[in-house]
Amino acid sequence: MVDFAAVRAIDFHTHAEEPCGCHADDGYDDLQAAMATYFGAPWTHPPTMAETAAHYRSQNIAAVIFPVDAERETGYRRYANEEVARIAAENADVLIPFASIDPAKGKLGAREARRLMRDFGVRGFKFHPTQMGFYPNDRSAYGLYEAIADEGGIALFHTGQTGVGSGMRGGNGMRLKYSNPMYLDDVAVDFPDMTIILAHPSFPWQDEALAVAQHKPNVFIDLSGWSPKYFPETLIRYANSLLKHKMLFGSDWPMIAPEKWLDAFAKAPFKDEVRPLILKDNAMRILGAQ
Structure with missing residues (x-):
């Protein structure tokens, strides 16, 4: 288990990507290469999970890590949650x-979610509406959310523009409209006891x-995917005041290294008393570690 008292930070947004990147035939390598160019990532092949763990261990940082199940919409095979x-x-x-399940998998996905939390120690689930091609407040996703909420899991949703598909022809078929965070307001109302990020x-x-x-007590924001110098x-302003207890450090590894994000964070105008909260x-x- 993570010694939370000993680590210097918790990165709430890292990706487990390498096994997908091994499938050159399904186009995922081209997508990864385009993202690496967009973010200026300093690698030619994404790191494995073991390499990710070694890097975070060397930095004394804990990391929430997850795959993204968008195989229905994109054709890219998912990295098995197990x-x-x-x-x-x-x-x-x-x-x-964390794990990831396309809500379109319906009852099958809901059963998988319960099993992953009960038998594999999975703490939460990553959703990427733009990659998965769904509105987060679509009622067809509610069975999966109910399973997550029942087991005390966390639901983390991509919001806003995405580097995934950026600059590719037609954005690689990905539609930004699905990732407007206002759609999560409905989810927060209908699942008021489920933590939403x-x-x-x-x-x-x-x-x-x-x-x-x-407005919603169960909704938080992770600050991943951007360097703090561009915030x-x-x-x-909100992170320094009204939402200081709602903000989370996230890097978006492997596109952004945690130490690079932290260096920019140290130079950004956050209050000293707010920094340890984030x-x-x-x-x-x-x-539930505090």
Whole structure:
């Protein structure tokens, strides 16, 4: 288990991507290469989970790690949730396992979610509406949310523009409209006891994300996917005041290295008393470690 008292930070947004990247025939390698160019990532092949764990261990940072199940919409085969959980268990001193299930899998997906939480120690689930091609408040997803909520799991949703498909022809077929954070307001109303995390500064819907997080007690924001030097002023203002207990450190590894994000964070105008909340304390509370 992670020694939360000892680590210097908890990264709430890291990706387990390498096994998908091994499937050159399904196009995923081209997508990864385009994302690496977009983010300026310093690698030619994504790191394995074991390499990710070693990196985070060297940085004394714990990491929430997950795959993305978008195979129905994109044709890219998903990284098996059980495999993510197994490797996370082998590196439990730094890795916290999340899973991903396409809501279109219906009752099958809901059963899988319950099994993963009960038998594999999975703590939450990652949804990427743009990649998965669904509106988060679509009632067809509610059976899966109910399973997550019943088991005390966390639901983390990509919001805003995405580097996935950016610059590719037609955005690689991905539609940004699905990732407006306002759709999560309905989910927060209908599942008031389920912890919901809005991932990333939600460009171009930053105000909507702040409004939902301020209004709904069960909604939080992770700050991944952008360097803090590019954060909009309104996001920093709310993080320093009304939403200081709602903000979470996230890098978006392997596209952004945690130490690079932290270096930019140290130079951004966050209040000294807010920094430990963002880096670790808020995440510990969500994870039940505080």
